[in-house]
Amino acid sequence: MSQGHFKGLGVCSGVAFGQVHLVDRRRVTAPHYHLPPERLDEEVHRFEDAVKASETQLEDLRQRAANSGLGQVYALLEAHAMILKDAAFRDATHDRIVKLGQNAEWALQETIRELKQLFDRLDHDYFRERRGDVDIVGDRLMRNLVGAETDLLSNISSDAVVIAYDLSPADTVALAKYSAKAFVTESGGPTSHTAILARALDVPCVLNAHGVMSMAGFGDEVIVDGLAGEVVLRPSPEQTTRYRNLSRRRKKARAALLADRDLPSKTQDGVDISLLGNIEVTQEMDGVLAAGGQGIGLYRTEFLYVEQPSLQGADQHYDAYARVVERMGGLDVTIRTVDAGGDKFLRRATDGHDTEADLAALAQYDDNPALGLRAIRLSLRDEGPFREQLTGILRAGVHGKVQILLPLITEIEELRRTRALIAEIEQELDAAGRAHLKNIPVGIMVETPASAIIADLLGREADFLAIGTNDLVQYTLATDRANESVAYLYRACHPAVLRLIDQVCRGAQVNGIPARICGEMAADPFHTPLLIGLGLRSLSMTARSIPVVKRMIRRLDAAECEALAQEALQMSCAQDVETVLTERLQTWAPELFGGV
Ligand code: PEP
Numbered sequence: 001m002s003q004g005h006f007k008g009l010g011v012c013s014g015v016a017f018g019q020v021h022l023v024d025r026r027r028v029t030a031p032h033y034h035l036p037p038e039r040l041d042e043e044v045h046r047f048e049d050a051v052k053a054s055e056t057q058l059e060d061l062r063q064r065a066a067n068s069g070l071g072q073v074y075a076l077l078e079a080h081a082m083i084l085k086d087a088a089f090r091d092a093t094h095d096r097i098v099k100l101g102q103n104a105e106w107a108l109q110e111t112i113r114e115l116k117q118l119f120d121r122l123d124h125d126y127f128r129e130r131r132g133d134v135d136i137v138g139d140r141l142m143r144n145l146v147g148a149e150t151d152l153l154s155n156i157s158s159d160a161v162v163i164a165y166d167l168s169p170a171d172t173v174a175l176a177k178y179s180a181k182a183f184v185t186e187s188g189g190p191t192s193h194t195a196i197l198a199r200a201l202d203v204p205c206v207l208n209a210h211g212v213m214s215m216a217g218f219g220d221e222v223i224v225d226g227l228a229g230e231v232v233l234r235p236s237p238e239q240t241t242r243y244r245n246l247s248r249r250r251k252k253a254r255a256a257l258l259a260d261r262d263l264p265s266k267t268q269d270g271v272d273i274s275l276l277g278n279i280e281v282t283q284e285m286d287g288v289l290a291a292g293g294q295g296i297g298l299y300r301t302e303f304l305y306v307e308q309p310s311l312q313g314a315d316q317h318y319d320a321y322a323r324v325v326e327r328m329g330g331l332d333v334t335i336r337t338v339d340a341g342g343d344k345f346l347r348r349a350t351d352g353h354d355t356e357a358d359l360a361a362l363a364q365y366d367d368n369p370a371l372g373l374r375a376i377r378l379s380l381r382d383e384g385p386f387r388e389q390l391t392g393i394l395r396a397g398v399h400g401k402v403q404i405l406l407p408l409i410t411e412i413e414e415l416r417r418t419r420a421l422i423a424e425i426e427q428e429l430d431a432a433g434r435a436h437l438k439n440i441p442v443g444i445m446v447e448t449p450a451s452a453i454i455a456d457l458l459g460r461e462a463d464f465l466a467i468g469t470n471d472l473v474q475y476t477l478a479t480d481r482a483n484e485s486v487a488y489l490y491r492a493c494h495p496a497v498l499r500l501i502d503q504v505c506r507g508a509q510v511n512g513i514p515a516r517i518c519g520e521m522a523a524d525p526f527h528t529p530l531l532i533g534l535g536l537r538s539l540s541m542t543a544r545s546i547p548v549v550k551r552m553i554r555r556l557d558a559a560e561c562e563a564l565a566q567e568a569l570q571m572s573c574a575q576d577v578e579t580v581l582t583e584r585l586q587t588w589a590p591e592l593f594g595g596v
């Protein structure tokens with residue numbers, strides 16, 4: 001069989017050798033065929049079995065929504081169950097099977113098409129929006145009819161290289177738990193959640209490998225180079241030997257970086273830079289400690305729902321956070337409250353079970369989710385679950401050094417309302433005689449141009465500012481962080497982004513509070529001189545980047561970095577900044593080029 005070589009975007013280095021495991025998360029396609037009269041009853045039964053399976057799944061989801069106090073979601077799922085029961089849906093499909101001899105999938109597809117046209121003709125936004133419900137219900141039914149999706153994980157081998165058009169965060173975590181060796185997708189940008197999670201889980205990953213799905217076959221041998229962004233299907237023996245040698249060299253270089261683990265994270269001119277870890281799933285804590293991280297700068301708690309889909313109640317939150325805080329043994333732990341919505345949790349989990357965060361996002365129906373009901377907006381809209389989370393954090397605070405971080409703040413009112421909630425919860429805990437951390441520091445994520453521009457004002461009321469460049473770049477440059485077709489515009493070195501970072505650092509400084517960065521920009525040693533030059537003294541990143549960033553810091557001179565940053569702030573495009581940065585780094589830290 002012929003070989004295949006694909007070039008994509010390498011987002012998590014490492015070389016993986018394994019066998020192709022295809023995951024197709026696209027909408028299923030319906031087969032079309034006519035049936036002889038004697039098979040029609042059987043076909044109606046087949047359709048009814050799929051309806052029953054869908055009803056059971058929806059009932060299960062409704063139960064979970066009810067248990068979690070997600071009233072709106074419950075109502076939405078109830079609407080889906082009603083559509084399933086509706087004669088217009090069911091009888092119309094039966095009729096098509098019996099009268100026209102169409103197979104169930106074809107008949108169902110025609111029913112959905114007709115119903116959607118009907119909704120389109122209704123002159124009211126509410127009804128037009130309901131056509132989306134018909135689609136969702138139809139997709140569930142279709143998957144049950146063709147037996148798709150629910151068994152995606154069942155036959156995964158221990159050396160599976162997952163190849164997909166796209167993977168949701170839940171898919172990525174679930175697949176990594178089943179020890180996937182690498183991820184390859186045809187879509188996704190460098191700070192998409194698939195990329196972040198692959199790095200967090202230390203699984204080599206290549207995004208945007210166009211055409212790979214149609215060339216790869218289940219069980220084919222495959223090599224993935226997550227640094228160069230290369231995927232080799234059905235490699236020759238020579239190629240395998242070459243990649244094995246490359247893998248050995250890279251592993252050696254990574255191990256060598258760990259030699260600096262206990263050395264201070266200090267520039268040549270003696271400026272201390274604290275290096276913290278970002279975590280999504282709790283297994284990453286050990287990696288942060290092993291890499292010499294000085295604490296957790298960002299715990300993305302929305303991923304808790306991937307680990308524990310049925311998580312609810314303050315006690316369960318408390319248990320989860322107390323484990324992290326105790327494991328970190330007195331080091332800082334910054335717990336960010338749930339950031340659902342945006343590109344997170346919008347698709348179904350691979351195991352067929354939607355998480356509650358999935359459900360919450362599903363309820364939004366935002367055409368433009370990045371600008372919709374996401375993060376703190378979602379938390380403040382539904383205070384019940386938010387209170388439970390805050391209570392869990394306050395109680396876990398007694399086990400160490402804990403801070404709260406609020407995602408996507410654009411309005412001071414969001415911070416004020418959260419502080420008021422915290423004050424109420426403290427009173428309740430006091431009244432109940434339960435131990436909790438008092439005066440917990442509350443910081444805000446600066447992820448939008450709005451919050452960067454008023455950082456000096458927000459900084460009057462926040463205890464610290466944490467710059468989230470993944471979103472800041474997206475919102476500043478109007479460039480979807482997960483959309484590969486505009487990935488060329490997604491440039492952290494764009495002077496507009498640098499000016500905003502500069503503004504945030506100054507906003508923190510005038511208020512005498514710390515500024516930190518925890519977006520992916522902090523994890524790339526290429527950017528370290530700029531960040532130090534702009535005044536950042538605390539960088540938080542995925543564990544695997546800590547050693548290389550520390551090595552970079554130890555090569556740099558903060559005063560030189562400052563001069564470089566001042567030059568960069570006067571440049572008119574990202575390309576110019578990158579060119580100057582490349583030139584300087586070739587002098588300052590030549591051995592750190594090429595990546596590890
Ligand atoms: C960011 O936006 O930079 C960030 C750290 O948050 P997230 O990637 O989780 O959106």
Ligand code: MG
Nearest residue numbers: 447468470471
């Ligand atoms: Mg963000």
